[in-house]
Every structure is written in structure tokens, then in C-alpha cells.
Amino acid sequence: MPDAVMVPDISRTVQKWRNKRGSLIMALHEIQNRYGYVPRNVSLQIAQLMDVPLARIYEVVTFYNYFKLEPPGRNNLSVCLGTACYLKGAPELLNELKSRLGVSEGETTPDGEFHLQSVRCVGCCGLAPVVVANGETLSKVQPSSIEGLIHRCHKEE
Amino acid sequence: MAKLTFEELDKLRDEYRAQRAQRSWIRVGTSTCGIAAGAEAVYRTIVDEVRRRDLDIDVQRVGCVGMCYAEPLVEVNVQGAPRTMYSEVGTEAAERIVAEHVVNGNPIPGLAIPGIETLGYEDDGLAARQGKQVRIVLRNCGLIDPTKIEDSIARGGYQGLKRALFDLREEGVLEEMKASGLRGRGGAGYPTWLKWKSLREAHGPEKYMICNADEGDPGAYMDRSVLEGDPHTVIEGMLIACFATGTSRGYLYIRAEYPLAIDRIETALRQARRMGLIGKNILGTEFSCDLEVRLGAGAFVCGEETALMHSIEGKRGTPRPRPPFPAQSGLWGNPTNINNVETFANVAPIIVRGGEWFAQWGSGKSFGTKVFAVTGKVRHSGLVEIPMGTTLREIVVDICGGVPAGHRIKAVQTGGPSGGVIPSELLDTPVSYEGLQELGSIMGSGGMIVMDESDSMIDIVKFYTDFCVEESCGKCAPCRIGGKQMCLLLEKIQSGKGTWADVDTMKRVCLAMQKASLCGLGQTAPNPVLSTLRYFEDEYRALLGAR
Ligand SMILES: Cc1cc2nc3c(=O)[nH]c(=O)nc-3n(C[C@H](O)[C@H](O)[C@H](O)COP(=O)(O)O)c2cc1C
Numbered sequence: 001m002p003d004a005v006m007v008p009d010i011s012r013t014v015q016k017w018r019n020k021r022g023s024l025i026m027a028l029h030e031i032q033n034r035y036g037y038v039p040r041n042v043s044l045q046i047a048q049l050m051d052v053p054l055a056r057i058y059e060v061v062t063f064y065n066y067f068k069l070e071p072p073g074r075n076n077l078s079v080c081l082g083t084a085c086y087l088k089g090a091p092e093l094l095n096e097l098k099s100r101l102g103v104s105e106g107e108t109t110p111d112g113e114f115h116l117q118s119v120r121c122v123g124c125c126g127l128a129p130v131v132v133a134n135g136e137t138l139s140k141v142q143p144s145s146i147e148g149l150i151h152r153c154h155k156e157e
Numbered sequence: 158m159a160k161l162t163f164e165e166l167d168k169l170r171d172e173y174r175a176q177r178a179q180r181s182w183i184r185v186g187t188s189t190c191g192i193a194a195g196a197e198a199v200y201r202t203i204v205d206e207v208r209r210r211d212l213d214i215d216v217q218r219v220g221c222v223g224m225c226y227a228e229p230l231v232e233v234n235v236q237g238a239p240r241t242m243y244s245e246v247g248t249e250a251a252e253r254i255v256a257e258h259v260v261n262g263n264p265i266p267g268l269a270i271p272g273i274e275t276l277g278y279e280d281d282g283l284a285a286r287q288g289k290q291v292r293i294v295l296r297n298c299g300l301i302d303p304t305k306i307e308d309s310i311a312r313g314g315y316q317g318l319k320r321a322l323f324d325l326r327e328e329g330v331l332e333e334m335k336a337s338g339l340r341g342r343g344g345a346g347y348p349t350w351l352k353w354k355s356l357r358e359a360h361g362p363e364k365y366m367i368c369n370a371d372e373g374d375p376g377a378y379m380d381r382s383v384l385e386g387d388p389h390t391v392i393e394g395m396l397i398a399c400f401a402t403g404t405s406r407g408y409l410y411i412r413a414e415y416p417l418a419i420d421r422i423e424t425a426l427r428q429a430r431r432m433g434l435i436g437k438n439i440l441g442t443e444f445s446c447d448l449e450v451r452l453g454a455g456a457f458v459c460g461e462e463t464a465l466m467h468s469i470e471g472k473r474g475t476p477r478p479r480p481p482f483p484a485q486s487g488l489w490g491n492p493t494n495i496n497n498v499e500t501f502a503n504v505a506p507i508i509v510r511g512g513e514w515f516a517q518w519g520s521g522k523s524f525g526t527k528v529f530a531v532t533g534k535v536r537h538s539g540l541v542e543i544p545m546g547t548t549l550r551e552i553v554v555d556i557c558g559g560v561p562a563g564h565r566i567k568a569v570q571t572g573g574p575s576g577g578v579i580p581s582e583l584l585d586t587p588v589s590y591e592g593l594q595e596l597g598s599i600m601g602s603g604g605m606i607v608m609d610e611s612d613s614m615i616d617i618v619k620f621y622t623d624f625c626v627e628e629s630c631g632k633c634a635p636c637r638i639g640g641k642q643m644c645l646l647l648e649k650i651q652s653g654k655g656t657w658a659d660v661d662t663m664k665r666v667c668l669a670m671q672k673a674s675l676c677g678l679g680q681t682a683p684n685p686v687l688s689t690l691r692y693f694e695d696e697y698r699a700l701l702g703a704r
């Protein structure tokens with residue numbers, strides 16, 4: 001992504017949070033919401049503009065599972081592996097996705113099309129097992145519906 | 158809108174209530190669970206139908222009533238026909254409901270949930286009953302539009318704050334909280350009034366109030382439902398706590414995995430601020446207070462209070478030893494109090510009705526109600542709110558319908574990764590903090606996972622132990638190394654190569670973790686292991702033989 005476009009965006013985020021206490025994580029959330037991950041050059045700019053060492057930012061970004069340092073896929077699929085989903089067959093869903101996409105958990109397909117990951121509970125446990133596809137929570141997912149899900153993601157682009 | 162005075166709050170309440178009293182309505186549950194089941198399409202269909210037919214009826218988006226297994230839920234109330242709750246409504250059913258029930262006044266029994274008692278809703282709004290359930294925390298969930306402060310005010314929202322400010326004052330609030338016997342609903346069960354008292358007595362340039370909405374137990378979602386379904390009750394609880402403790406700034410720390418809850422709270426805060434219920438000189442008094450949202454970022458340990466405060470400060474979420482307790486030195490070194498979402502949701506009803514009213518439920522050292530998220534191998538998974546003292550069997554079997562036909566309940570797990578399994582023989586135990594602890598589990602925040610005969614206890618223990626290893630912050634050795642060792646031993650046992658000596662080693666590791674870990678994560682991580690060894694030794698024996 002071109003740096004020239006990015007700068008005004010970042011400075012807006014920084015301006016909003018700079019004078020508030022406890023704001024680094026909130027600023028990082030804004031960045032990730034915008035780009036889907038926390039790009040290195042953005043971290044650098046935040047470090048300068050908010051006057052925190054780059055190491056502090058990395059320390060934080062790497063501690064929290066939610067923040068990503070790599071760009072996500074065009075489609076992002078998260079399988080819930082919370083207890084309720086686990087008991088209701090989430091591991092089979094994950095296996096089905098792994099074998100159909102040919103990637104492991106936390107990986108992106110070589111064409112950048114799909115990113116597969118697991119999450120620990122999205123709070124929809126009453127309708128387990130749950131898969132979150134591009135932000136949409138799907139309930140009572142069966143292994144047999146995985147193929148259709150992948151298909152639909154392809155089509156929607 | 159101009160800032161409210163307390164007379165205006167009452168006037169608005171009466172006005173909003175009168176506006177709503179005579180109206181017919183259709184309510185569509187649009188919480189995370191409803192939306193996942195397709196509620197948005199159902200809502201749009203109903204709105205379109207109502208518009209097309211030019212009907213005079215309110216179509217409302219409401220929170221979760223707790224019957225998640227039956228989502229999408231649609232409830233209809235029109236003159237001349239019984240109020241009816243429809244389950245698993247699709248867009249076709251939605252059209253039929255409008256045509257037959259709303260237009261012709263004929264409810265459709267085939268689509269309704271059979272035998273469901275509608276909640277005893279339209280009372281004074283502070284408690285509702287449904288069979289064995291008593292709803293205080295969930296009193297508004299599923300009946301109000303959480304994006305409209307008017308709905309909340311019509312149901313008595315902010316009346317607790319008013320009573321605190323004008324009648325009880327600081328000491329009076331603490332008195333009522335003490336009389337209520339309310340203990341923390343986030344896990345540890347510390348008396349809420351005592352924590353508030355410590356903060357009140359603490360001195361510092363600034364004090365902080367934090368609402369813990371990190372809801373880390375994977376498989377539990379009580380707090381999410383309250384935030385999504387009735388955000389104002391949490392805000393009101395926090396404001397009362399701030400007032401009673403002399404605090405003027407608070408944070409709601411919400412996990413990032415709950416985007417809808419975050420959105421609803423942000424909306425509610427904006428509305429409350431606009432009405433002057435948050436901000437300077439609230440309801441025309443000298444009390445000023447502001448509340449803001451801070452987000453988690455996917456770390457279980459951040460639910461622990463000292464880690465949570467580090468996270469708000471913008472640091473890694475690692476815990477630190479206590480003392481000093483947050484009331485002495487919390488956020489940025491200032492006196493701080495942290496309570497759970499459900500704890501705060503109990504406050505306004507206690508303040509309006511009085512502590513004794515609340516303490517009519519429960520006994521011993523556990524009073525009021527508790528919300529559980531009952532999931533796993535259970536027919537009617539969802540949220541239930543029961544008075545303390547209700548037995549586990551009543552919750553799982555009577556309220557949630559037990560396991561599906563042809564299966565047996567094997568065990569119920571409470572307290573998530575920090576809790577234990579309770580075998581079916583012990584399900585007649587009444588729910589209380591001490592009762593569950595005696596069984597080797599904990600009350601926890603309210604996760605309740607039902608398991609049947611096909612579930613392996615050792616598999617479940619491995620699941621929780623893996624979870625704790627992944628989520629350990631790595632700061633202290635007993636948790637970091639002990640957890641890893643436990644995983645390796647469990648794997649060895651699962652593979653059929655384990656011996657009883659390994660079990661003994663595991664017990665020693667458990668003891669070390671309990672005694673020497675820095676925070677509750679490591680201290681309680683052995684609970685799943687120990688409780689299965691206590692009740693399901695058979696399953697270990699089957700894998701170990703005589704070795
Ligand atoms: C590892 C760990 C995770 C925790 N997670 C949560 C949580 O998700 N929500 C919560 O309210 N309390 C959680 N707690 C308990 C908090 O530390 C704290 O006791 C609680 O928020 C106090 O609120 P209460 O007195 O209202 O229960 C956790 C504790 C530990 C040790």
C-alpha cells in the first residue's frame with residue numbers, strides 16, 4: 001500500500017488517541033480494522049507520532065492474539081474452538097477446512113484467497129459449532145456444509 | 158437534548174411508558190445468536206410486510222431472551238390474541254406470522270414454542286419470572302430495544318441512580334449493597350460492598366472504576382448478552398458504584414471478539430451522555446462521572462484484574478502479585494475497583510428495591526440470582542437466570558430439557574478452564590459459591606457445559622489444559638512449566654503409554670501450580686485435572702491398566 005495514502009489516516013488516528021491515557025491498544029485496533037493487520041511501516045509511524053518506542057509497540061502487538069503482523073486473506077475463516085463448539089464437533093470442521101484449503105491453522109492459501117484460523121469463543125455458544133466467515137457468524141455448521149461455504153466465498157468476490 | 162434533572166427523568170419515564178402501553182408490537186431477537194441464525198432477514202421481511210400492508214404496529218429489534226437454541230425468535234403482541242413467542246422463524250414463517258397473527262388475530266400454534274410461559278414481563282421491571290427462573294440481571298433482555306435509551310427509561314432505567322443520588326447518598330448505597338449480600342459474579346465471589354468500601358476509603362488524585370467485560374471463559378456468553386440486550390443497566394450500575402466510592406472516571410474493558418456488544422455500549426454511552434446521565438453534574442447534582450470503552454485483544458489472562466489494568470495502560474497483559482490490591486494501587490497506580498458485567502447489572506434493582514429484597518433469594522453466603530450459559534449436549538441450550546439454591550439438575554434437566562433422547566448426562570462442567578467437572582450423581586447439589594467449591598469446581602462466571610456418555614473426560618481435561626498453556630502469559634514458572642508438563646503427561650496417558658507414576662507426578666505438578674502460581678490462571682488450571690481424577694478415575698484406569 002502506498003505510504004502517501006496512509007499518512008493522513010494514521011495521523012488522524014494518532015491525533016484522536018494521543019492525549020488520552022491508555023490508548024495504544026485502541027489506536028492499534030483502529031489500524032487493524034482499517035488494514036486487516038498492523039503493517040510494519042504503520043507501526044514505525046505510530047512510534048514516531050505517539051512517541052513510544054517501536055519495541056513497545058511490537059511487544060504489545062505480539063502479546064495479543066488479535067493483532068496480526070501479516071496481511072489477511074481475501075476471505076477470512078475462523079473456526080471457533082471454544083468449549084461448546086469443541087464438544088459439538090468444531091475439530092472436524094477445522095480438519096475439513098484444512099484439507100479442502102490445503103493450509104494449516106493460521107496460514108493463508110498461496111493465492112491469498114483464504115486465511116484460516118481458530119478463535120476461542122465468539123459468544124454464540126448456544127448455536128455451536130460456529131464458524132465466522134468474513135465477519136459473519138454462521139451457526140450450527142456441519143462438515144458437509146464446508147464445501148458450499150468455500151464456494152460461496154469464491155463467488156461473492 | 159437538554160440535560161435531565163431528576164423530575165424530568167420521572168416525567169420522561171411516565172411519558173415513554175404511556176406511549177408504549179397501548180401499542181401492539183412484534184419483537185425480533187437480534188443479538189449475536191439471533192443474527193447468526195438469520196434474524197436480520199426475518200426482521201427485514203417483517204418490516205417490509207408491515208409497511209406493505211400499512212399496519213399500525215411497532216417492529217422492534219430486541220436482545221436475547223436466552224432461548225438461543227430456538228433462534229431466530231419472534232414475539233408478537235396484538236390486541237385480542239394471546240402474546241406468542243415463535244421459534245426458528247424463517248422469512249416464510251415471518252410473512253405468515255404477519256398475515257395470520259397480526260392481521261387476522263390468529264396465532265399459529267404450529268410455529269410457536271410449545272409450553273413456554275411468557276416472561277412475567279410487564280411488572281415494575283425489576284424482576285421477571287419464567288418457570289423456575291427469576292430474572293434480575295436479564296430483566297430487560299429481549300423486551301427492550303437496546304439501542305433506545307427511551308425503552309430503558311420506560312422500564313425504570315436510571316431510577317437506581319436517582320435513588321442513590323437523592324435518597325441514599327454514598328453511605329446508604331453501601332448499606333443496601335451490604336444488605337443484599339451481592340458477591341462478585343466474575344469468579345472469585347468477593348462481597349461487592351466491601352470492595353466498594355475499600356475504594357471509598359482510599360485516597361488518590363484520581364480513582365477509577367472498571368467493568369470487566371473480557372468474558373474469557375470459552376463457552377460462556379452471559380456478559381455478552383447483557384451488554385447487547387440491556388447496556389444501560391451496566392452503565393447505571395457503574396455510575397452508582399462511582400458515586401458511592403467517590404470516583405469520577407470509569408472504563409468498560411470489552412473483548413474485541415464481541416463487536417456487537419461494543420457497538421451497543423458505545424451507542425448507549427453516547428445517548429446517556431447526551432441526556433446528561435453521564436458527564437458533568439449528573440441529574441443536576443454535584444456528581445460528575447465519565448465512562449469510556451477500552452478493548453481487549455484476544456488474551457484470556459487479561460480477564461485477571463491486574464493483567465486487565467496493564468492492558469488498559471497499553472501494555473502487555475501480564476498479572477502482578479497482589480497486594481497491593483487495586484483499591485490501593487490500580488490503574489496508573491491509582492485506587493481502582495473492578496467488577497464484572499453481571500455484578501454491575503444487579504446494582505440498580507438492589508438500589509431501587511433495597512438489599513433485603515435481593516436477599517430473599519438464596520441463603521448462607523450466596524444471595525440473589527446467577528446467570529448461566531448452558532451449552533454442550535443439552536436440548537435447550539441458552540441463558541438461564543436462577544435464584545441461588547436452585548439445583549444443577551433443575552437447571553440442566555427441568556429448565557434446559559436435559560440431554561437429547563437416547564443419551565445420558567455424564568457430567569456438567571462449571572467455571573471453564575478454572576473449574577471442574579461434576580458427575581451426574583451430584584447434580585442435586587444446590588448452586589452456591591461454597592457448594593460448588595466443595596465439589597471441586599467453582600461457580601465461575603457462569604459457563605455450564607453439559608457432557609454425555611460419548612464425551613471423554615480425559616479429552617476434556619486435555620482441552621482445558623491446552624487452553625491454559627496457550628493462554629499462560631509466561632511470566633511465572635509454575636504456570637508456564639507446570640502447564641506444559643501436565644499437557645505432556647496427559648498426552649502420554651491418552652496414547653496408552655502412561656503409568657500410575659505419571660498420575661502421581663501430575664498431582665504433584667497440580668499442587669505446585671496451585672501453591673506457587675502468580676495469578677488465578679495458574680492457580681486454578683489444575684482444577685479440571687483434579688476433579689476428573691476425583692470423579693472419573695475409571696477413565697484413567699481404562700487407559701493405564703495396572704501400569
Ligand atoms: C485467568 C483469569 C481470568 C479471568 N477472567 C475474568 C473474566 O473474563 N471476567 C471477569 O469478570 N472476571 C474474570 N476474572 C476475575 C477477575 O480477576 C476479577 O476477580 C473480577 O473481575 C472481579 O469482579 P467481581 O468482583 O464483580 O466478580 C478472571 C480471573 C483470572 C485469574
Ligand code: FES
Binds near residue numbers: 128
Ligand atoms: S464456544 Fe464457540 S461460540 Fe462460544
